[in-house]
Amino acid sequence: MRYIPCSESDRKSLLGSMGLNSVEQLFSGIPENLRLRRLLNIPAALSEPELLAYFQKAAAQNAEDYISFLGAGVYRHFIPVVVDSLISRSEFYTAYTPYQAEVSQGTLQAIFEFQTYITQLTGQEVANASLYDGSTAVTEGMLMAHRVTKRKKFLVAKTVHPEYRAVMATYSRNLGIEVHTIDYLPTGRIDLSQLENALDDTVAGVIVQSPNFFGTIEDTAAASSLALRHGALSIVNVCEALSLGILRPPTHADIVTGEAQSLGVPMSFGGPHVGFLATREKLVRQMPGRLVGMGADQEGRRAFVLTLATREQHIRRERATSNICTNQSLCALMCTIYLATLGPRGLREAAEQNIRKTDYAVTRIQNATSHRVLFPSARFNEFVVQLANGGEDRLQRLLQKNIVPGFHLGQTYPELGDAVLVCVTETTTREDIDALVEGLK
Amino acid sequence: MSRVRQHVSLNEQLLFELGSPGRRAWDFPALDTESRPLQEIVDKELLRDTVEGMPELSEVEVVRHFTRLSTWNYHIDLGLYPLGSCTMKHNPKVNEAVTRLPGFTNAHPYLPAGLVQGVLSVQSALESCLAEISGMDAVTLQPAAGAHGELTGILMIRAYHQARGNPRRRVLVPDSAHGTNPASVAISGYVVGHIPSSHRGTVDLEALRGLMADDVAAVMITNPNTLGIFESDIAAIAEIVHSHGALLYMDGANLNAMLGITRPGDFGVDVLHINLHKTFTTPHGGGGPGAGPVAVKKILEPYLPYPVLAKDSGGTLFHNADRPQSIGKVKAYTGHFGMHVRALCYILANGPEGLKETTEVAVLNANYIRFKLQGVYSLPYNSPTLHEVVFSDKNQDKRGVSVWDIGKRLIDYGFHPPTTSFPLIVSGAIMIEPTETESRDELDAFIAAMLAVAQEAETNPELVKSAPHNARIRRVDEAAAARKPVLRWKG
Numbered sequence: 001m002r003y004i005p006c007s008e009s010d011r012k013s014l015l016g017s018m019g020l021n022s023v024e025q026l027f028s029g030i031p032e033n034l035r036l037r038r039l040l041n042i043p044a045a046l047s048e049p050e051l052l053a054y055f056q057k058a059a060a061q062n063a064e065d066y067i068s069f070l071g072a073g074v075y076r077h078f079i080p081v082v083v084d085s086l087i088s089r090s091e092f093y094t095a096y097t098p099y100q101a102e103v104s105q106g107t108l109q110a111i112f113e114f115q116t117y118i119t120q121l122t123g124q125e126v127a128n129a130s131l132y133d134g135s136t137a138v139t140e141g142m143l144m145a146h147r148v149t150k151r152k153k154f155l156v157a158k159t160v161h162p163e164y165r166a167v168m169a170t171y172s173r174n175l176g177i178e179v180h181t182i183d184y185l186p187t188g189r190i191d192l193s194q195l196e197n198a199l200d201d202t203v204a205g206v207i208v209q210s211p212n213f214f215g216t217i218e219d220t221a222a223a224s225s226l227a228l229r230h231g232a233l234s235i236v237n238v239c240e241a242l243s244l245g246i247l248r249p250p251t252h253a254d255i256v257t258g259e260a261q262s263l264g265v266p267m268s269f270g271g272p273h274v275g276f277l278a279t280r281e282k283l284v285r286q287m288p289g290r291l292v293g294m295g296a297d298q299e300g301r302r303a304f305v306l307t308l309a310t311r312e313q314h315i316r317r318e319r320a321t322s323n324i325c326t327n328q329s330l331c332a333l334m335c336t337i338y339l340a341t342l343g344p345r346g347l348r349e350a351a352e353q354n355i356r357k358t359d360y361a362v363t364r365i366q367n368a369t370s371h372r373v374l375f376p377s378a379r380f381n382e383f384v385v386q387l388a389n390g391g392e393d394r395l396q397r398l399l400q401k402n403i404v405p406g407f408h409l410g411q412t413y414p415e416l417g418d419a420v421l422v423c424v425t426e427t428t429t430r431e432d433i434d435a436l437v438e439g440l441k
Numbered sequence: 442m443s444r445v446r447q448h449v450s451l452n453e454q455l456l457f458e459l460g461s462p463g464r465r466a467w468d469f470p471a472l473d474t475e476s477r478p479l480q481e482i483v484d485k486e487l488l489r490d491t492v493e494g495m496p497e498l499s500e501v502e503v504v505r506h507f508t509r510l511s512t513w514n515y516h517i518d519l520g521l522y523p524l525g526s527c528t529m530k531h532n533p534k535v536n537e538a539v540t541r542l543p544g545f546t547n548a549h550p551y552l553p554a555g556l557v558q559g560v561l562s563v564q565s566a567l568e569s570c571l572a573e574i575s576g577m578d579a580v581t582l583q584p585a586a587g588a589h590g591e592l593t594g595i596l597m598i599r600a601y602h603q604a605r606g607n608p609r610r611r612v613l614v615p616d617s618a619h620g621t622n623p624a625s626v627a628i629s630g631y632v633v634g635h636i637p638s639s640h641r642g643t644v645d646l647e648a649l650r651g652l653m654a655d656d657v658a659a660v661m662i663t664n665p666n667t668l669g670i671f672e673s674d675i676a677a678i679a680e681i682v683h684s685h686g687a688l689l690y691m692d693g694a695n696l697n698a699m700l701g702i703t704r705p706g707d708f709g710v711d712v713l714h715i716n717l718h719k720t721f722t723t724p725h726g727g728g729g730p731g732a733g734p735v736a737v738k739k740i741l742e743p744y745l746p747y748p749v750l751a752k753d754s755g756g757t758l759f760h761n762a763d764r765p766q767s768i769g770k771v772k773a774y775t776g777h778f779g780m781h782v783r784a785l786c787y788i789l790a791n792g793p794e795g796l797k798e799t800t801e802v803a804v805l806n807a808n809y810i811r812f813k814l815q816g817v818y819s820l821p822y823n824s825p826t827l828h829e830v831v832f833s834d835k836n837q838d839k840r841g842v843s844v845w846d847i848g849k850r851l852i853d854y855g856f857h858p859p860t861t862s863f864p865l866i867v868s869g870a871i872m873i874e875p876t877e878t879e880s881r882d883e884l885d886a887f888i889a890a891m892l893a894v895a896q897e898a899e900t901n902p903e904l905v906k907s908a909p910h911n912a913r914i915r916r917v918d919e920a921a922a923a924r925k926p927v928l929r930w931k932g
Binding site for chain 1: 453455456457460464465466467469472473474475476477479482483484486487488489491492493494495496497498500503504506507508510511512513514515516517518519522524527529530531532533535537538539541542543544545546547548549550551552553556557558559560562563566569570573574576585586587588589591592596599608619620621623624625626627628629630633665670671673675676699700701702703704707708722724725726727728729730731732746768769770771772773774775776777778779780782786788789790791792793794795796797798799801802804805806808809812824825826827848849852857858863877878879880881883909912913914915916917918919921922923926927928929930
C-alpha cells in the first residue's frame, strides 16, 4: 500500500528486532473467536488514476451547469483564489489541534485573528475559536444562556432557520429545556407583541435571527430590550455572515451565534462549514468551545495559547460547559483569509451588491409576473415568492431549463402555500435574474 | 545527520497591525443591474458605516502573512506526530484533489435529489464501507466530530429505552475514558457512573457487575482502550451489559487498531462513532473540521438522526426525512460532506488488503517503540498493546522531570510531543501512537530522541525542564494568560 512505508523486508526486520516472526503474534490480546477470518467485503483497491476517475465521474453527476437561486442558510459567494491557495499549505491543514503552543503559533495566531474579526463583525467583546456550524452554534448559545440564567424556557422566532430549530429541539429535549416558537408578522419580522406577552421571569433567552430565514432584516434591538426587561438573555443568530459587512451589528445582544460559510467557505453540500459564538466579556467563562488567548513566553515575547481550558471536557469531564472537543480551524482560517483579502471596503462592496441585485430581482418579479413577493420589510439577499396558481408547473419548467428557482417553503412553512425562498448574491448575474423572471411569467 | 538545525524564521505581526487604508486584494465585477439608492432599499438606521478595526491589505501582504504564520506550525507533512489516541497519519494528497472537484464544492444541500446523485453516491458508498468495517447494520454521516457522534449515539440509546417506557438514568464510563465521554453523557441528560480499571488496565469485570443495575442505560467503552489494550473480556462485558437490558456503546477513536482484524459489531457493540479524521485520514486542519459518523445495530436503526439515505423504486438515491422515531437532527444538512469524500477516497485506495495492512503496521510500529523504550521509560501496565503504548514519567520524575518537560524537550529534537497526562489513570502518562505511515527510519529517529531526552533527564535535568530551547518561542505563561484573558486584538 503506497501510504505505508514498510516493505516486506522492513516488516521482517522490525519483527526480528523484537524477537518475533509474525505480526500475528502482536494481536495475541484479541481473543481468537473474535477475529475476522475473512477479508472485509469492501471494493478492491483502486490505483490513483482509477480513484481520480471514480470521483470525477461522481462529481459530474451533480448539477453544475444550473443557475441556482438556492440560499436558505448556505450561500454561493465568490471565493478569492488566494483562500484555497493558502489553506492548502500543509503546515495549516495537516497540523493537529494547537495544544503545544511552541510548535503551533501559526494556527494559534490565525485563530486569534478569527476571534478578533468575529468580534468586529458582530460588535461583541469576545468570540470563540469557532464551532461545528451555525445550527450547533445557536444551540450552544441556548445551552449557555441556560447555564447563565439557570432558567429553562426559550422563546425562539419561527423565522430562525428551521434546521437550526430542529437541532435545538434535539439537544433541549432531554435536558428539560422548553422551546416556544414566536410567530412572524406580515412584514416578515418577528411578532414583538406576541414576544412581549410570552416573556416572563422564567425565560432564559430570546432567540432571533437576522437576516431571518425569509431574508428579512429583523429589529433585533427591540427583541433584545424586551428580553432584558425580564432578565432573559438576548441571542441573535446570523446565518448570512456577509450581511454583517453592511448591516448594523447586534451590539445589544448578549450572545451572537451564527454560520460564517458565506465568508470564503465552499457550499460543499452543507459542510464542513463554520459556526461562531460571540458574547460579552463577563460571560466568557460560560462559553463553549476553544479559546485562544494572547500572552507572553518566558522571555516576554508575544505568544498565543489555548486558554480557559478549565471550562472544557478534557479537564472538567461531565461538568464541562460543553462536550465539544474540536473547532473548525481550517474553515475558520478560510474566513480569516477571506476577510483579510476583502477588508472592510471589499466586504461592503460584496454585501451591497447582494442587496442591490436582490432588490432588482424583487422589483422585476413584482412588475413582470403574476406572483406575489411577500414580506415588505427590508431584506438582505433573500425573499419569498408566493406563486400564483399553477406555480408547481412553472417550477418544474424552470428546472427543465436548468434553473433552480430556490428553496420550496411548503414543507417548513405550509401556511405560505406554494412559496419559494429565492436567493440572489453578487455571483448572480442580471442574465440569471432575467431568465428566472422570464421562466416565472 | 542530526535531525534539526537552526534556520531563519520570520516574525509577523497581527493582521490588524498591518496594511494601510486604500490597499486592496479584491475586485468584483461592476454591478450589472439597475439599482435604487441604497437608503431607499434598506433604512439607513439598519446599516453600519464600516467594520471598525478591519485592516486593508494587498494580496501580497495577505499571502506573506499567512505563509509566515504557516511556517510556525509542526505538521504531519513535516514529520512523525506521536500523539496517542489522535492517529496522526499521513493525509493522502489525492483526497484533497478529489474533494475540490467543482461538482462537489458547488453542490448546494437543498438541490433536488435528482441533481446530486454523485454526492449521494459518495455518501452511500461511505456508509456501506463503514458498516462493513465496523460490523454494524446502519450508519449516519451527520455528526460533525467524534464528541458529536458520542452525543448522537447516546441520544439514540436514550430514544431506544424511552420507546420501552423508561429512558433510565445512568451511563457507566471507565476511568480511562476520554473526557468527551462523560461530557457527552451529561449533555444527553444522563448521570455518569465510573468503572474502575483492573491491574491489567482493562475494565474490572467484577466492579462492572457490581455497578450494573436496571437504571443503567448504557456502558460506554473504548476498545482498544486508551492504554492501547484490547478489552479481552469484551464478550463478557457485552453479555453483562445486555443481561440488564442496557446497550454497549463503543468510542471508535482507536479503530485504527482493528481494521479487518476484528469488528465491534461482532463482539457485542450496539453503537459506535468513527473519527474520520483519525483512522480515515481526513486532515486535522489545526483542530477541525472533523467528522464523526455513527454506526448502529438494527435495533437502533429507527432512531438515527433524520434524514437517512434511501433509494426510491427507480434506483434514485434521496434523503428520507420521514422518520417518526428519529432522535431528530444533530446538525443542519447531512454532515461534513467534504470529509466524507476524503474518507471514501482513502478506503477505496486501500481496499480490504490495504486496510488490514494499515492496522498490522500501525500495531507493529507501536510495539517496536514500546520494545525500544520500555525500561528507560516506565511501563505502568504490562498487558499486550496494539496501536499505541502508554509509558509514565516515573523514572524521570525522580529527577524532577515531568512528562510535560519531556514533551517540550522533544520539540528541540524536531518532534511534536506525545499525548501527555492522559489517560488520567496513569500518573504522568506519555501516550505514543506512531501510526502505520512512519518508516523505520523515522521511528528510529524518534526513539533516539526519546532515549536522548531520558539521558538528559539523568545528567542535566534543568536542560529538560527549561525546554524548548530551539523553538520560535519559549514556554508560554499559561496561568497568566488565563488570569487576564486577552481574546481579541484591541489596538
